[in-house]
Amino acid sequence: MPSSSRTLSRGGPMQPPGSRRILRTQTAVNLGEPIFDSEVVPSSLVDIAPILRVANEIEASNPRVAYLCRFYAFEKAHRLDPTSSGRGVRQFKTALLQRLERENEPTLAGRAQKSDAREIQTFYQLYYKKYIQALQNASDQLDRAQLTKAYQTANVLFEVLKAVTQQHSVEVDHEILETADKVKEKTKIYLPFNILPLDPDSGNQAVMKFPEIQAAAVALRNTRGLPWPKSYEHKTDNVSNQREHLILLLANVNIRRNPKDDQQSKLDDNALHEVMKKLFKNYKKWCKYLHRKSSLWLPTIQQEVQQRKLLYMGLYLLIWGEAANLRFMPECICYIYHHMAFEMYGMLVGNVGAFTGEYVKPAYGGEKEAFLKKVVTPIYLTIAKEAERSKREKGNHSEWRNYDDLNEYFWY
Numbered sequence: 329m330p331s332s333s334r335t336l337s338r339g340g341p342m343q344p345p346g347s348r349r350i351l352r353t354q355t356a357v358n359l360g361e362p363i364f365d366s367e368v369v370p371s372s373l374v375d376i377a378p379i380l381r382v383a384n385e386i387e388a389s390n391p392r393v394a395y396l397c398r399f400y401a402f403e404k405a406h407r408l409d410p411t412s413s414g415r416g417v418r419q420f421k422t423a424l425l426q427r428l429e430r431e432n433e434p435t436l437a438g439r440a441q442k443s444d445a446r447e448i449q450t451f452y453q454l455y456y457k458k459y460i461q462a463l464q465n466a467s468d469q470l471d472r473a474q475l476t477k478a479y480q481t482a483n484v485l486f487e488v489l490k491a492v493t494q495q496h497s498v499e500v501d502h503e504i505l506e507t508a509d510k511v512k513e514k515t516k517i518y519l520p521f522n523i524l525p526l527d528p529d530s531g532n533q534a535v536m537k538f539p540e541i542q543a544a545a546v547a548l549r550n551t552r553g554l555p556w557p558k559s560y561e562h563k564t565d566n567v568s569n570q571r572e573h574l575i576l577l578l579a580n581v582n583i584r585r586n587p588k589d590d591q592q593s594k595l596d597d598n599a600l601h602e603v604m605k606k607l608f609k610n611y612k613k614w615c616k617y618l619h620r621k622s623s624l625w626l627p628t629i630q631q632e633v634q635q636r637k638l639l640y641m642g643l644y645l646l647i648w649g650e651a652a653n654l655r656f657m658p659e660c661i662c663y664i665y666h667h668m669a670f671e672m673y674g675m676l677v678g679n680v681g682a683f684t685g686e687y688v689k690p691a692y693g694g695e696k697e698a699f700l701k702k703v704v705t706p707i708y709l710t711i712a713k714e715a716e717r718s719k720r721e722k723g724n725h726s727e728w729r730n731y732d733d734l735n736e737y738f739w740y
Contacts, residue, residue, distance in 0.1 A: 554635075
């Protein structure tokens with residue numbers, strides 16, 4: 329299909345949210361010691377990566393505050409894995425402790441304030457006034473990316489600041505507390521993004537001014553009449569990735585269908601239908617082969633049809649985004665989607681269980697990472713078990729089961 333010059337695409341396959349990097353060490357030319365890369369930590373200590381990133385970032389500006397960040401990261405690492413049982417944790421802790429012991433006295437000698445608590449409070453105020461405030465009025469994407477990073481850095485600095493001041497029994501200045509509240513709110517808004525900044529303050533970004541982008545984004549923001557869970561909490565990561573993914577799919581088709589229309593105020597229904605048809609092509613074939621009715625049930629009220637179609641597509645992309653290696657089993661994905669789409673329909677129309685009298689809920693529950701733990705992982709473990717058995721045992725190829733064989737199960 330020919331593409332418009334304004335067609336947007338994602339920069340490559342998305343990394344599954346559950347994937348983690350493990351510890352790598354590089355040998356420094358002069359010191360012959362591990363370099364602490366904030367993005368390369370043991371999987372069980374992944375929560376300290378942002379702290380180490382901030383330490384590396386501010387090292388040149390204030391070595392003592394960088395030291396305090398690494399010290400806090402070490403303490404947090406010990407709380408996360410006190411027995412050092414995780415892969416690479418013991419080596420990582422040992423190397424970090426050695427660095428802290430070596431850098432304590434030199435950084436202490438260069439400290440400007442009388443105490444570590446005052447040092448980090450002074451630096452926090454300076455960082456906000458001299459760096460964040462200077463970026464707040466920036467309008468282009470480059471400055472926006474810098475501002476996003478700056479807010480995240482300030483958020484981490486305040487986390488370390490609280491720990492240091494508590495340890496030294498020093499009160500935090502009222503001005504700093506007010507600044508921290510501002511930073512916390514902005515951190516919720518200014519999140520990392522791939523192509524589209526979708527937060528409320530993104531309207532002045534050039535990419536968000538394309539009519540086809542605006543039309544798709546407005547359509548996805550329509551939550552009118554949807555039943556919200558009592559414990560609803562805004563989530564990021566894969567949800568944000570797939571929201572952006574769907575907007576780009578819709579915008580690309582929209583602009584190809586209407587290349588001369590620069591005043592698109594709403595999403596073209598034909599473009600929406602085209603994207604949905606392509607996305608569910610395999611699912612429709614799967615239903616037909618199994619003589620099952622599709623779970624894509626649309627409402628009779630025309631105004632709600634577009635919203636329902638977007639919900640069905642969003643659900644499919646979220647399942648695909650969290651499916652990890654199950655993406656190699658397309659019919660398995662169809663099976664999972666078929667049942668979850670039916671459950672979503674029950675939630676939308678407010679159906680109640682015949683025996684419980686409660687509203688329909690997902691079969692796998694709603695706790696954190698429940699889909700990964702209760703749906704994806706059990707299927708993947710079965711695949712892994714079969715793969716391991718095929719390595720150990722010798723026999724006819726017909727006795728082994730691989731992805732294709734297990735995927736064929738979902739044809740029946």
